[in-house]
Amino acid sequence: MTAWAACLLAASLAPDAGAQYAGSSAITTWGGQCGGSQRNWWDDMCMAWRHKMGDKGWVQWWRNFHLVQGNRYADNPPKSWGIDDTGSGIDWNDAGLMCLHGGWGSGRWTGTIYDKDPDGSCSASSSKMRLGWNSGGWMRFMHLSSCNSIRYSQRTQWFDAAQGVHVITGFHGLMYIGSSYVDEYRDLASEAMNSRGVARAWIDNMHHVDHWYNSYKTICPVAVGFGATAAAAQAIHDETYNGHWAHPTPNWMHTRWNSGCNPDDGPALPN
Numbered sequence: 001m002t003a004w005a006a007c008l009l010a011a012s013l014a015p016d017a018g019a020q021y022a023g024s025s026a027i028t029t030w031g032g033q034c035g036g037s038q039r040n041w042w043d044d045m046c047m048a049w050r051h052k053m054g055d056k057g058w059v060q061w062w063r064n065f066h067l068v069q070g071n072r073y074a075d076n077p078p079k080s081w082g083i084d085d086t087g088s089g090i091d092w093n094d095a096g097l098m099c100l101h102g103g104w105g106s107g108r109w110t111g112t113i114y115d116k117d118p119d120g121s122c123s124a125s126s127s128k129m130r131l132g133w134n135s136g137g138w139m140r141f142m143h144l145s146s147c148n149s150i151r152y153s154q155r156t157q158w159f160d161a162a163q164g165v166h167v168i169t170g171f172h173g174l175m176y177i178g179s180s181y182v183d184e185y186r187d188l189a190s191e192a193m194n195s196r197g198v199a200r201a202w203i204d205n206m207h208h209v210d211h212w213y214n215s216y217k218t219i220c221p222v223a224v225g226f227g228a229t230a231a232a233a234q235a236i237h238d239e240t241y242n243g244h245w246a247h248p249t250p251n252w253m254h255t256r257w258n259s260g261c262n263p264d265d266g267p268a269l270p271n
Contacts, residue, residue: 019058019059020057020058020059020094020095020241020242021058021059021060021061021092021093021094021095021138022049022050022053022054022058022059022060022061022093022094022095022096022097022189023050023060023061023062023063023090023092023093023095023096023097024046024047024049024050024061024062024064024096024097024098024099025046025062025063025064025067025068025072025073025090025096025097025098025099025100026042026043026045026046026047026064026065026068026098026099026100026145027042027043027064027065027068027099027100027101027112027113027114028040028041028042028043028065029065030101030112030114031066031114032066032114032115033114033115033116033122034112034113034114034115034116034122035112035122036101036112037101039101039177040177041177041178041179041181041182042099042145042177043064043065043099044179044182045099045145045177045181045182045184045185046062046064046097046099046145046185047062048182048183048185048186048189049097049143049185049186049188049189050062050097050189051186052185052186052189052190053095053189053241056189056190056193056241058094058095058241061092061093063088065114066114066115067114068100068113068114069113069114069115069117070113070115070116070117070118070119070121070123070124070128071083071084071089071117071118072084072088072089072090073089073090073098073111073113073124073128073129074117074124074128074129075091075128075129075130075131075135075136075137077130078127078128078130079117079118079119079128081117081118082128084129084130084131084137085135085136085137089137090131090139090142091129091130091131091132091135091136091137091138091139092137092138093138093139094138094139094140094141094241095139095140095141095142095143095198095241096139096141096142096143097143097144097145097185098111098124098142098143098144098145098146099145099146100112100113100124100144100145100146101146101147102144102146102147102148102149102171103123103147103148104147104148104151104154106125107154107157108125108126108127108154108157109125109126109144109146109148109149109150109151109154109157109170110123110124110125111123111124111125111144111146111149112124126157126158126160126161127157127160129160129161130160130161130163131161131162131163131164131165131168132162132163132164132165132166132247133163133164133247134163134164134247135163135164137163137164139164139165140165140166140167140239140247141165141166141167141168141169141198141241142161142165142167142168142169143168143169143170143188143202144168144169144170144171145171145175145185146170146171146175147171147173147174147175147265148170148171148172148173148174148265148266149170149171150168150169150170150171150172150222150223150224150255151172151173151266152172152222152255152257152266152267152269152270155222155224155253155255156253158224158253159250159253162226162250162253163250164247164248164250165226166225166226166236166239166245166247166248167198167199167223167224167225167226167236167237167239168223168224169198169199169202169206169221169222169223169224170221170222171206171219171220171221171222171263172220172221172222172257172261172263172266172269173219173220173263173264173265173266174217174219174263174264174265174266175206175219175221176215176217176219184205184206185205187201187205188201188202188205188206189241191204191205192240192241193240193241193242194240194241194242195240196240197237197238197239197240198223198237198239198240198241199223199225199236199237199238199239199256200223200237200238200256202221202223203221203222203223203256203257203258205221206219206221207219207220207221207258207261209261217263217264218261218262218263218264219263220257220258220261220262220263220266220269221257221258222255222256222257222269223237223255223256223257224253224254224255224256225237225248225253225254225256226248226249226250226252226253226254227248227249227250227251227252227254228248228249228251228252229251229252230252230254232248232252233248233251233252233253233254234254236248236254237254237256257269257270259271
């Protein structure tokens with residue numbers, strides 16, 4: 001079985017009281033103004049996570065394929081056209097998952113959307129995002145199923161976006177797409193619901209070294225947590241989806257990874 005690299009080279013209303021929202025966005029075929037190689041299993045990976053969150057009582061939100069438009073993943077400000085805090089945007093959700101081709105050459109992660117945004121860009125980016133309570137949104141956990149979404153040397157880029165978000169997870173180097181990854185996204189939702197920290201569950205479920213079903217590729221997940229102090233930023237890695245910890249002030253960032261993990265398209269992570 002072949003697993004494909006997920007990479008390109010180059011007026012807000014409050015959600016229902018007491019409800020928790022799990023939102024995902026995925027593209028498998030880029031047929032709009034923006035280009036990307038077809039990845040057939042990506043929406044299945046995203047959907048497995050979202051459906052399991054739904055099984056646990058969360059409200060499901062999804063915007064896939066041609067609905068993956070840049071305004072849903074941008075805040076106002078920094079972009080006047082951003083609508084991420086509305087019911088049509090990703091920051092409406094308590095937890096979100098974005099499955100997009102990713103790049104890092106600009107000094108930031110860029111995730112390829114379906115059509116160009118009002119600025120003429122084909123990318124979602126940390127520079128356009130403001131996630132969490134302090135920006136008018138609800139996001140506590142953001143997952144990025146995307147190459148180089150938290151490249152180690154660029155991890156502090158996510159301070160821009162952290163406006164009350166608790167944990168952001170992604171990958172250093174390339175990540176991969178295939179049918180055998182679907183269960184891992186489902187397991188993430190199950191394991192991190194009540195008994196295991198979201199950041200820790202992401203690191204364990206997404207890490208691979210020399211598995212046959214990803215063509216013996218090494219995959220290096222990374223998680224960053226935010227807090228008012230260094231200790232608080234580290235502790236928040238233990239928060240579960242249902243933990244409901246206080247929204248953090250992002251004075252500090254704590255990064256978690258697997259020691260020495262050495263992926264494609266990236267140097268080995270520190271020991």
